[in-house]
Amino acid sequence: MTAVAAPKLAAAMRSQAVLGLGLVVISLTAAGLVLLATGVNPLRAYVEILRSAFGSVDALSEDLVYATPVILTALSVILAFRCGLWNIGADGQLYLGAIAAVGLGFNHVDLPGPLLLPAMIVGAFVAGAAWAAIPALLRLRFGASEVIVTLMMNFLAVTLATYLIGGPWASGITPATGPIAPAGFLPSLVPGTRVNANLLVALAAAAGLAFVMKRTVFGYRVRTIGANIHAARFAGMNVDRVRFLSFAGAGGLAGLAGFGEVAGIYHDLPNGLSPGYGYTGIVVALLARLDPLWAVVVAFALGALNVGSGGMQRALGVPVSLVSIIEALLILLILGTRLMERRT
Amino acid sequence: MAFDHPAMTIEDGPSPWRLAAVGITKRYGPLTANDAVTLDLRAGEIHAVLGENGAGKSTIMKILYGMEMPDAGTIERDGQPLIIRSPRDAIAAGIGMVHQHFMLVPTLSVLENLILGTPLSGRFMVRKRAVRAKLAALAARYRIDVDLDARVDELSVGAQQRVEILKALVRGARALILDEPTAVLTPREVEALGDTLRELCAEGHGIFIVTHKLAEVMRLSDRVSVMRRGRLIGTWPTAAVAADDLVTHMVGRSLQAAVPRTARAPGALMLEMQAIHVPGQGGRPGLRGLDLRLAAGEILGIAGVDGNGQQELADAITGLRRVTSGEIILDGEAITNRPTATILASGLAHVPEDRHRDAVVLDFPLTDNAVLVDHARRGIQRRGLVDQGAVTRFTDALIAAFAVRCSGPQAAMRSLSGGNQQRFVLARELSRQPKVMIAMQPTRGLDVGAISEVHARLLEQRDAGMAILLVSAELDEILALSDRVAVLREGRIAGVLDHPSVEAIGALMLGTAAEQAA
Ligand SMILES: Nc1ncnc2c1ncn2[C@@H]1O[C@H](COP(=O)(O)OP(=O)(O)O)[C@@H](O)[C@H]1O
Ligand SMILES: [Mg+2]
Numbered sequence: 001m002t003a004v005a006a007p008k009l010a011a012a013m014r015s016q017a018v019l020g021l022g023l024v025v026i027s028l029t030a031a032g033l034v035l036l037a038t039g040v041n042p043l044r045a046y047v048e049i050l051r052s053a054f055g056s057v058d059a060l061s062e063d064l065v066y067a068t069p070v071i072l073t074a075l076s077v078i079l080a081f082r083c084g085l086w087n088i089g090a091d092g093q094l095y096l097g098a099i100a101a102v103g104l105g106f107n108h109v110d111l112p113g114p115l116l117l118p119a120m121i122v123g124a125f126v127a128g129a130a131w132a133a134i135p136a137l138l139r140l141r142f143g144a145s146e147v148i149v150t151l152m153m154n155f156l157a158v159t160l161a162t163y164l165i166g167g168p169w170a171s172g173i174t175p176a177t178g179p180i181a182p183a184g185f186l187p188s189l190v191p192g193t194r195v196n197a198n199l200l201v202a203l204a205a206a207a208g209l210a211f212v213m214k215r216t217v218f219g220y221r222v223r224t225i226g227a228n229i230h231a232a233r234f235a236g237m238n239v240d241r242v243r244f245l246s247f248a249g250a251g252g253l254a255g256l257a258g259f260g261e262v263a264g265i266y267h268d269l270p271n272g273l274s275p276g277y278g279y280t281g282i283v284v285a286l287l288a289r290l291d292p293l294w295a296v297v298v299a300f301a302l303g304a305l306n307v308g309s310g311g312m313q314r315a316l317g318v319p320v321s322l323v324s325i326i327e328a329l330l331i332l333l334i335l336g337t338r339l340m341e342r343r344t
Numbered sequence: 345m346a347f348d349h350p351a352m353t354i355e356d357g358p359s360p361w362r363l364a365a366v367g368i369t370k371r372y373g374p375l376t377a378n379d380a381v382t383l384d385l386r387a388g389e390i391h392a393v394l395g396e397n398g399a400g401k402s403t404i405m406k407i408l409y410g411m412e413m414p415d416a417g418t419i420e421r422d423g424q425p426l427i428i429r430s431p432r433d434a435i436a437a438g439i440g441m442v443h444q445h446f447m448l449v450p451t452l453s454v455l456e457n458l459i460l461g462t463p464l465s466g467r468f469m470v471r472k473r474a475v476r477a478k479l480a481a482l483a484a485r486y487r488i489d490v491d492l493d494a495r496v497d498e499l500s501v502g503a504q505q506r507v508e509i510l511k512a513l514v515r516g517a518r519a520l521i522l523d524e525p526t527a528v529l530t531p532r533e534v535e536a537l538g539d540t541l542r543e544l545c546a547e548g549h550g551i552f553i554v555t556h557k558l559a560e561v562m563r564l565s566d567r568v569s570v571m572r573r574g575r576l577i578g579t580w581p582t583a584a585v586a587a588d589d590l591v592t593h594m595v596g597r598s599l600q601a602a603v604p605r606t607a608r609a610p611g612a613l614m615l616e617m618q619a620i621h622v623p624g625q626g627g628r629p630g631l632r633g634l635d636l637r638l639a640a641g642e643i644l645g646i647a648g649v650d651g652n653g654q655q656e657l658a659d660a661i662t663g664l665r666r667v668t669s670g671e672i673i674l675d676g677e678a679i680t681n682r683p684t685a686t687i688l689a690s691g692l693a694h695v696p697e698d699r700h701r702d703a704v705v706l707d708f709p710l711t712d713n714a715v716l717v718d719h720a721r722r723g724i725q726r727r728g729l730v731d732q733g734a735v736t737r738f739t740d741a742l743i744a745a746f747a748v749r750c751s752g753p754q755a756a757m758r759s760l761s762g763g764n765q766q767r768f769v770l771a772r773e774l775s776r777q778p779k780v781m782i783a784m785q786p787t788r789g790l791d792v793g794a795i796s797e798v799h800a801r802l803l804e805q806r807d808a809g810m811a812i813l814l815v816s817a818e819l820d821e822i823l824a825l826s827d828r829v830a831v832l833r834e835g836r837i838a839g840v841l842d843h844p845s846v847e848a849i850g851a852l853m854l855g856t857a858a859e860q861a862a
Contacts, residue, residue, distance in 0.1 A: 215729055215730055215732075216728050216729055216730065217719055217720055217725045217728050217729070217730055218728065220712070220715075220719055220730055221719075223708075223712075224705055224708070224712070224716065227705045227707050227708060228701070228704075228705040228706070228707075230698075230701045230702045231701070231702055231703065231704060231705050231716060233664060233684065233702075234662070234664065234684070234694065234696055234702040234703065235684075235688075235716040235717045236683070236684040236685030236686075236687075236688045236689075236717060237685070238683065238685065
């Protein structure tokens with residue numbers, strides 16, 4: 001519902017573009033200095049990053065593979081944050097979604113083929129939502145910090161997955177559960193790559209969340225609570241109910257990320273399913289300024305950076321830690337600028 | 345500032361000094377909080393500063409203490425200008441202040457708080473016992489009862505205040521400013537504070553005590569100054585002035601030119617509160633068996649010193665705070681402890697006291713603010729979707745109806761002046777065609793033009809048959825608008841006046857009159 005006068009918008013976009021460009025130059029220079037210090041030619045490194053990230057269909061597809069779960073965890077963080085709650089638990093909710101998807105798809109459940117995928121999607125959403133409902137209740141009933149509770153529950157979720165992998169659902173061969181039924185496989189979008197239909201789920205979720213926020217009564221309530229919880233109460237909004245639903249919905253979105261990893265990529269639940277997608281989601285949400293559509297763009301950019309720097313590392317023999325440092329540098333710079341903007 | 349400081353050596357006899365604020369003017373935007381105020385304080389006296397809420401008492405004290413800079417005027421000691429740009433400067437000049445809200449470190453002990461930031465803290469570890477003994481002696485001398493080893497967050501409010509006073513003395517304060525010190529105290533603690541203050545004066549300290557409690561002024565002070573609407577009305581020796589006259593000075597003899605009004609034609613009973621109890625919090629009384637009746641077509645003014653249950657009263661009616669016993673009936677329907685949304689939907693409008701916090705979302709455009717309460721109404725939403733066109737049309741209508749000055753329906757609420765924000769809130773609440781409206785401090789912070797417009801709107805609604813509960817700290821406003829006035833004191837209605845007068849209200853407010861039956 002927010003609209004800015006056209007010239008103001010243009011000016012804002014221009015200053016945004018200048019700022020963004022400046023940031024990229026600064027971080028490239030800084031990262032270049034780091035590379036130079038370790039005896040690597042920065043220009044070669046950058047060419048290598050671009051080539052690895054965008055140079056082939058395979059490269060592009062891997063960017064998207066990375067972006068898919070991150071879009072969903074970012075949306076999860078955004079939905080919770082919009083009504084003033086921190087969801088640090090997207091990683092755990094992702095695991096619960098994956099566990100539910102495997103639980104249904106792993107030969108335990110006898111569903112007719114065409115029903116299995118929908119059941120896995122719904123199951124993953126519900127499992128993520130239920131996992132998130134616990135910290136939401138603790139926060140709304142007893143005032144327990146959702147930051148701490150979700151963080152702790154992340155470890156709990158990983159432990160639960162490890163237990164299932166090692167025990168009841170063990171495949172006995174690989175450090176993963178047994179495979180799910182083929183009816184539970186998500187189709188690939190580009191043959192021969194790992195990009196799968198969950199990307200479409202993620203894009204639909206982003207568009208859906210943007211629509212809910214902008215156009216629906218529920219979204220209006222969420223935004224009001226996030227912007228001024230007192231005014232929301234005085235206006236008679238059921239603040240606790242809206243916040244509970246948002247937080248549970250946030251858990252559901254993260255659960256969908258877990259579903260995609262299982263049904264689209266691994267076809268089982270491996271150890272170490274998520275390399276921290278839930279935490280990356282927080283970064284993406286903040287970089288995207290809690291805008292669901294920008295979250296898609298930022299997630300893709302981070303995916304490209306990740307894939308590209310991985311390729312560069314292999315090509316030039318740069319240590320992994322150096323790559324992480326460069327990535328962190330970039331993110332810190334951008335976040336730092338965001339914070340400075342807010343203060344002025 | 346250490347052991348050899350005057351405050352810590354008993355031999356030091358009272359030496360005369362005089363601290364003065366001369367011609368101080370302080371503006372906050374369009375509002376003049378202090379208008380050429382001149383006040384002085386002499387060694388050995390207690391000088392009470394009396395005035396209604398918003399009279400500018402805290403402002404002049406903050407200026408003396410360097411927390412605010414005046415737009416005009418000077419501070420002088422013994423006729424010499426004194427440069428005070430920060431509390432640091434004030435402390436160096438021997439001025440100390442105890443605030444309405446305390447500024448102690450809750451997790452540290454009393455002793456640590458006392459020496460924090462003084463040169464004593466550097467030597468603390470070395471001479472802990474010596475320092476401790478000196479401080480204990482200082483406390484004893486001024487009859488300040490504190491446990492030096494207790495943690496501050498374990499102390500009662502009264503004890504924390506004593507620590508604050510001691511802290512000011514340790515820092516060498518000769519002139520001590522206490523802003524509403526008794527508001528948070530039990531009667532016994534008030535007594536003890538009086539003893540301490542007299543002890544301090546006997547040793548040549550001077551004390552400004554800000555209050556709006558008349559009885560204390562008469563009992564404690566040597567001189568009394570009255571402020572009203574940013575102006576100093578006068579300063580008198582307490583012995584030479586009558587309490588009644590002080591009330592008149594405080595609330596103002598000359599009322600605003602009365603808004604033209606028709607005779608009162610009260611209709612059916614619209615709001616009834618029976619023996620309402622709401623627990624108090626943070627030293628406030630809550631509500632203790634409050635009874636109230638409000639009819640259609642009348643404005644019932646609720647007068648009273650802030651903090652006597654006004655907030656709890658509004659919160660109880662609107663369902664924002666739980667009522668522990670009693671019944672609230674809105675137009676024949678029991679609404680006690682119902683959800684706020686239900687209560688608002690059954691015909692209640694609410695203009696909250698803290699506009700920025702509770703009535704609007706500053707970062708939202710006017711459109712989003714227009715539907716804050718009624719966003720789920722048919723016509724605004726259909727099947728869970730907000731109809732943007734309808735919202736914009738509705739916003740345009742509100743803007744037009746109350747001549748809200750803004751750049752359009754998409755303007756951010758933040759970009760409007762206070763008066764226009766309030767116009768918009770009133771327009772929104774009245775558009776809901778309520779049976780009963782609660783208006784809390786509806787003109788606080790507004791300029792004169794906006795005030796009279798808000799007043800006219802309220803009277804217009806009353807004439808149209810609305811029942812209006814007007815809660816205001818401005819007696820002038822209460823008198824100008826109300827058909828009847830109920831005075832709220834300590835969570836109860838101290839009396840209802842059918843023919844209100846300043847004197848009668850003042851007496852009920854300050855508890856100097858025998859309680860009248862409600
Ligand atoms: N920081 C501020 N910004 C804007 N207005 C203020 C500020 N502080 C005080 N005021 C206004 O100045 C007036 C005087 O306030 P104050 O000195 O606190 O009154 P008192 O202490 O007598 O109740 C009030 O109308 C108040 O709203
Ligand atoms: Mg004050």
